[in-house]
Amino acid sequence: MLVSFTLCKQTMSLPHKPPGELKSNFFRPRLEKEKVVIIMGATGTGKSRLSIDLATRFPAEIINSDGTRHNDQEDPEEERCGVPHHLLGEISPYTDFTATDFVDMASHAMDSVLSGGRVPIIAGGWNSYIEALVDDEDFQFRSRYKCCFLCVHVAMPVLHQCVSERVDKMVEMGMVDEVRTFFDANANYAVGIRKAIGVPELDRYFRAEPYLDKQQRGKLLQEAIQEIKRNTCKLACRQLEKIHRLRNKKNWKIHMVDATEVFGRRGKDADEAWEKLVAGHSTEIVAEFLYNFSSQKSDPGH
Structure with a gap:
């Protein structure tokens, strides 16, 4: 069971472009790599909330990358804002779901999402699964897909x-x-x-x-x-260490989105901070990634 603070958002207006340009930019020739958004972060930082926020603002579907999130109750239907989810409620809670299993099922899910002209958003806390998918031995993933990595960060004491x-x-x-x-x-x-x-x-x-x-x-x-x-605190520390290793040792270009201030607030103030510091900032990053919109702000993840 997870506590969700997801709020359904209306689709956000993207920077002005002539009619039809977004569509023509999105459906690029297949010679170019397909684009995938991957959301990482320690447990409890709001990865699921951000994935739904982004999936309501872009043509996207979510692929779960947490091997212990087996049932639909962990992300109730009413909290998904109508966004299709993959690998949630599809896995028996009594089986050992390995990284190999995840790579196979996630690959099929990405094919399904992309065939519908939509963007896969992979979100979850099992970074070893994501690493196995992205850095496979034959480099097939990297040769086919271009990734936008987002990490929701919250200072450990908070x-x-x-x-x-x-x-x-x-x-x-x-x-x-x-x-x-x-x-x-x-x-x-x-x-x-x-x-x-x-x-x-x-x-x-x-x-x-x-x-x-x-x-x-x-x-x-x-x-x-x-x-x-x-x-749970120990798990959060291990997850953050893993992300730092991927960023610093393997040179993954991960955009760090700081949500610390959000967790110091309550109610409407917290929602406003989330929109400004996390959802809004991430929307700008993903819009630039998908549609080559120039960002007005420099981003430390580049």
């Missing part, structure tokens, strides 16, 4: 606090009962959704629950929740 609040919110919304449906005393926690953060941490609680009184259960549950928070 993100860690938000992770804590987010886990508390998930618990309020029924995370424990949802995870309970996956509990099996003989299960393999290295396969499928059972290896996702939030499932193994609650295992000890579920095993002991029938034998404890109310106070003991509450104490053990709080210990499990704190472990979920710690492991």
Whole structure:
């Protein structure tokens, strides 16, 4: 279960061009590389929200790149703003979904999206899957596709606090009962959704629950929740380290979009900051990438 703050946006007006020019620019000769947008970032930074924002402003569909997001409830239909999603709700939560599986399924999904004259937006936190797709051994991906990499960045101290609040919110919304449906005393926690953060941490609680009184259960549950928070923060650090390696060691041209200020605000102020600093800025980057519109601002990702 994930807490979503997605707000459906109306299609944003792009810089003025004569009628028909956007369409003619978009449907380029097939001799040119197809274009793909890839959204990265640590857990909880708003990758899903940004992918939907962009997919409502450009002719695009979203391809999920998170191997533990197996069910549609994690991105409810009403929060997708009518944007088609691929690799979400298509994978059994009890199977081991490998990077090889992702590359195969994502490749087919990209072909399907592109054949409809739309842009694939790949979004998710499993950077190893994205690396396997982009830097394949035969360089087939790079020879066929041109990528625009976006990374939603939030300063770690701020993100860690938000992770804590987010886990508390998930618990309020029924995370424990949802995870309970996956509990099996003989299960393999290295396969499928059972290896996702939030499932193994609650295992000890579920095993002991029938034998404890109310106070003991509450104490053990709080210990499990704190472990979920710690492991989520550790995951965020690993994800950011991986992105830095791709950018600094492998020279991926990743546009870093700073959302730190957004997470320090609440309500309408947060939405306005998101639009200005994240969605709006990313829209400019993607418009320049897709349609060769000249940006008025310099971008550190270039």
